[in-house]
Amino acid sequence: MIKSLDYNTIQELIKSSGSEEKELRVKGYEVFSKVPMPMWKRVKLNDVHIPYYKEYKSAIIKNEEQDGLVTNFITKALMDDDLNSLNTALKRNFGVDDKFKNMVLAFYNTGFSIRALPNSNIKLPIAVNYAVNGDDDTIIDLNLIIAERASNMTVMFDYSSEKRGFHNGLTVVIAKDGSNVNIVKIQRLSDDSSNFDNNIIITGNDASVRWTQVDLGSRVDAYDITAELEGTGSSAYLNSIFLGTKNQSHDMSYKVNHIAPRTESNVDVKGALKDTSKAVFRGNLDMKRGAKKAKGNESEVVLLLDKTVRSDAIPALWCSEDDVQANHSASAGQIDENKLYYMMSRGLSIDEAKLLMVEASFNPVIDTLPSDTMRESIRDYIGRRISG
Amino acid sequence: MKKTIVNDIDFSRYNIKNEVRYSYKTEKGLSKKIVEEISERKNEPKWMRDFRLKSLEIYESKPMPTWGVDLSELDINSIVAYLSPDTKMKNSWDEVPEDIRNTFEKLGIPEAEKKALSGVGAQYDSEVVYHSIKDNLAKQGVIFEDMDTALKKYPDIIKEHFMTKNVTPNDHKFAALHGAIWSGGTFVYVPENVKVEVPLQAYFRMNAPGTGQFEHTLIIADRGSEVRFIEGCSAPQYAVSNLHAGCVELFVKEGARLIYSTIENWSKNTYNLNTKRALVDKDGVIEWISGSFGSHKTMLYPCSVLRGKGAKSEYTGVTFAAKGQHLDTGSKMIHLAPYTSSKVLSKSISKDGGITNYRGLLKIGPNAEGAKASVQCEGLMIDEISRSDTMPIIEVLNDNVDIGHEAKVGRISDEQIFYLMTRGLSEDEARSMIVRGFVEPVAKSLPLEYAVELNRLIKLELEGTIG
Numbered sequence: 021m022i023k024s025l026d027y028n029t030i031q032e033l034i035k036s037s038g039s040e041e042k043e044l045r046v047k048g049y050e051v052f053s054k055v056p057m058p059m060w061k062r063v064k065l066n067d068v069h070i071p072y073y074k075e076y077k078s079a080i081i082k083n084e085e086q087d088g089l090v091t092n093f094i095t096k097a098l099m100d101d102d103l104n105s106l107n108t109a110l111k112r113n114f115g116v117d118d119k120f121k122n123m124v125l126a127f128y129n130t131g132f133s134i135r136a137l138p139n140s141n142i143k144l145p146i147a148v149n150y151a152v153n154g155d156d157d158t159i160i161d162l163n164l165i166i167a168e169r170a171s172n173m174t175v176m177f178d179y180s181s182e183k184r185g186f187h188n189g190l191t192v193v194i195a196k197d198g199s200n201v202n203i204v205k206i207q208r209l210s211d212d213s214s215n216f217d218n219n220i221i222i223t224g225n226d227a228s229v230r231w232t233q234v235d236l237g238s239r240v241d242a243y244d245i246t247a248e249l250e251g252t253g254s255s256a257y258l259n260s261i262f263l264g265t266k267n268q269s270h271d272m273s274y275k276v277n278h279i280a281p282r283t284e285s286n287v288d289v290k291g292a293l294k295d296t297s298k299a300v301f302r303g304n305l306d307m308k309r310g311a312k313k314a315k316g317n318e319s320e321v322v323l324l325l326d327k328t329v330r331s332d333a334i335p336a337l338w339c340s341e342d343d344v345q346a347n348h349s350a351s352a353g354q355i356d357e358n359k360l361y362y363m364m365s366r367g368l369s370i371d372e373a374k375l376l377m378v379e380a381s382f383n384p385v386i387d388t389l390p391s392d393t394m395r396e397s398i399r400d401y402i403g404r405r406i407s408g
Numbered sequence: 409m410k411k412t413i414v415n416d417i418d419f420s421r422y423n424i425k426n427e428v429r430y431s432y433k434t435e436k437g438l439s440k441k442i443v444e445e446i447s448e449r450k451n452e453p454k455w456m457r458d459f460r461l462k463s464l465e466i467y468e469s470k471p472m473p474t475w476g477v478d479l480s481e482l483d484i485n486s487i488v489a490y491l492s493p494d495t496k497m498k499n500s501w502d503e504v505p506e507d508i509r510n511t512f513e514k515l516g517i518p519e520a521e522k523k524a525l526s527g528v529g530a531q532y533d534s535e536v537v538y539h540s541i542k543d544n545l546a547k548q549g550v551i552f553e554d555m556d557t558a559l560k561k562y563p564d565i566i567k568e569h570f571m572t573k574n575v576t577p578n579d580h581k582f583a584a585l586h587g588a589i590w591s592g593g594t595f596v597y598v599p600e601n602v603k604v605e606v607p608l609q610a611y612f613r614m615n616a617p618g619t620g621q622f623e624h625t626l627i628i629a630d631r632g633s634e635v636r637f638i639e640g641c642s643a644p645q646y647a648v649s650n651l652h653a654g655c656v657e658l659f660v661k662e663g664a665r666l667i668y669s670t671i672e673n674w675s676k677n678t679y680n681l682n683t684k685r686a687l688v689d690k691d692g693v694i695e696w697i698s699g700s701f702g703s704h705k706t707m708l709y710p711c712s713v714l715r716g717k718g719a720k721s722e723y724t725g726v727t728f729a730a731k732g733q734h735l736d737t738g739s740k741m742i743h744l745a746p747y748t749s750s751k752v753l754s755k756s757i758s759k760d761g762g763i764t765n766y767r768g769l770l771k772i773g774p775n776a777e778g779a780k781a782s783v784q785c786e787g788l789m790i791d792e793i794s795r796s797d798t799m800p801i802i803e804v805l806n807d808n809v810d811i812g813h814e815a816k817v818g819r820i821s822d823e824q825i826f827y828l829m830t831r832g833l834s835e836d837e838a839r840s841m842i843v844r845g846f847v848e849p850v851a852k853s854l855p856l857e858y859a860v861e862l863n864r865l866i867k868l869e870l871e872g873t874i875g
Contacts, residue, residue: 324807337798342789
């Protein structure tokens with residue numbers, strides 16, 4: 021039986037669930053049902069099909085059994101603690117759109133709660149794979165990552181598919197005092213898929229979050245990463261690479277709110293666009309009053325590989341504190357002809373030369389990925405996309 | 409730690425209030441009747457009256473903008489759209505009524521004309537009260553007229569160009585408002601290959617409280633010509649809101665060069681919602697120089713449409729927002745043809761809770777092969793209760809381009825002060841030098857008299873100790 025994203029489905033979902041889950045889904049549904057489907061100016065949502073509710077059973081987590089680590093399927097049991105953390109996060113303004121954010125809260129069908137205990141050092145990267153697999157083609161994931169005081173951990177998400185799928189997710193990262201969190205998100209869904217992702221980072225004192233976003237797939241792709249730097253001396257470093265090919269549309273939003281003193285952030289986005297692809301980069305660097313001695317940087321560099329691409333950038337800078345340093349920059353252009361000429365004189369074809377230039381731009385980010393096989397497979401994937 | 413103190417701009421010499429004597433004014437607010445009255449009084453051709461009424465319809469059909477500055481306190485219905493001073497237009501300063509002449513003299517207008525200008529127009533409330541041009545320019549065929557006279561003398565050119573292919577009433581609500589109740593302004597035509605060495609100037613003055621000024625400036629720089637136009641604006645401070653919704657339409661033909669400078673100094677009860685646009689043909693150059701110091705709230709984004717191959721645009725702007733001011737300014741660069749280039753340099757200073765916002769659009773169309781563009785925005789915050797925001801939009805639809813955008817916000821750094829002090833400057837001198845250095849790129853592009861004016865506007869009094 022087909023289950024629409026409606027109240028009946030919600031009723032069914034919460035029939036046997038605990039009060040925490042009930043609260044979350046019902047509240048989420050209230051907003052979801054009220055808010056209209058957004059009409060975006062830059063990335064059109066015409067090709068996006070709003071899915072039916074389906075179960076998703078193909079989520080895989082690796083390296084989840086380590087000392088100091090507690091992981092749970094969020095669909096099995098939503099703990100009281102989890103709900104508190106989620107509610108803290110949901111008070112903030114983040115996400116690509118209220119419709120999509122609340123769709124996850126109401127209808128999530130998979131997800132993990134990952135918690136590093138105080139002072140724990142989680143050595144191996146925790147790998148979470150969400151692949152479109154047979155009938156499991158609707159991924160609505162809710163992820164909660166909590167790094168307790170002075171803990172360290174790396175979590176890697178991999179969204180992939182060979183066939184059409186729908187992904188809409190929400191990830192909350194709470195880095196408590198003195199913790200270090202490393203997040204990697206890789207998105208290589210198929211060319212007819214839709215991808216939406218709503219992410220929020222909240223930092224405690226001296227906490228540090230590094231986020232690496234590798235955005236390669238989907239026909240329509242929109243994600244938002246919001247960092248709330250609330251703890252004194254905390255930092256967020258958001259590095260991203262994106263590749264647009266064929267008729268892909270990528271809408272990427274980065275918001276960094278410097279709230280506490282001596283916070284630091286760096287948003288560094290590198291991309292390449294090919295064929296008739298389109299990218300929108302939205303950077304919002306907000307230095308709030310009181311964020312004394314904060315430093316914020318935001319930069320985007322796009323390589324334009326074809327005449328038919330479209331690249332938009334809105335790198336906004338908001339400043340209501342004078343004792344800060346804030347910079348942003350954006351640039352776009354084609355590969356320097358002289359460099360191409362040089363490489364071609366060395367026997368490379370024009371496509372190979374272009375690929376080499378894109379790799380040169382992407383490598384500093386790819387090199388930071390936590391596993392060899394992952395690095396290799398990403399390089400392969402990019403190579404195929406650019407040459408193909 | 410003591411903060412740098414940057415004084416408010418000294419507005420006293422702009423704050424001359426004359427008794428409001430008028431020969432005619434419309435009722436407050438806006439209606440078909442008022443628009444017809446204005447047109448009737450000006451004895452306009454039918455097409456202009458129809459155009460005004462059409463614009464009024466468009467105005468009424470468009471919602472108030474919800475972005476930019478907060479316009480909720482602006483009540484169009486309490487604004488007098490048209491107020492004609494009790495004088496006819498004169499070609500000699502001596503004939504201008506004494507109080508009006510005194511006002512302009514205090515603003516330094518006739519003096520500047522003697523020394524440094526080729527022609528001057530002075531508008532007082534809704535009508536131009538003085539207009540003159542040097543004989544040698546007139547002989548070369550340069551036309552410099554007030555808009556109402558131009559409408560009578562050159563109806564064909566005006567009909568062809570007036571809000572038809574540049575700014576149109578459909579563009580936005582305040583362009584439509586302007587179309588309905590425009591009055592006064594300037595028309596300039598520079599014939600082919602004529603170079604006007606000395607600038608032309610128009611000075612716009614609002615004297616009466618609760619009025620609006622809606623002057624229309626139309627400049628056509630024909631092939632290979634060169635001209636520099638300066639506009640100055642000011643008004644005394646009143647408790648009620650004044651509204652300025654002017655419109656500037658510039659046509660830069662093949663190989664022509666037009667420099668358009670504005671020193672805007674409206675009083676802090678003025679809403680300044682102005683529309684400026686230049687259409688630039690092959691190898692033409694438009695340069696915008698913009699100093700925004702006054703007004704309560706400003707929304708102003710001079711637009712350059714680079715539609716001919718190799719056309720160029722430069723925008724240099726400085727914005728200074730003090731207490732109670734919200735100045736939302738920027739530039740639009742639209743590249744439609746190959747090898748066009750544009751450059752934006754925007755500097756803003758905010759203090760005492762003032763808000764500056766750079767809002768810009770850089771668009772590279774699919775035919776703009778080889779376009780080059782750079783945008784640079786810098787904000788200087790003098791204290792922690794002010795705001796400085798930057799909101800640029802970049803749209804690229806072509807791969808063969810070279811574009812860059814950079815922005816930074818900060819305050820005067822202690823390192824800079826320290827360095828200059830090690831070189832023997834006092835701290836005050838150091839601070840003052842840094843602020844002057846900050847606005848220097850703008851000051852440098854103004855004619856000398858105006859650079860002096862700018863320095864006077866940013867009269868800095870600095871005190872402080874090492875932080």
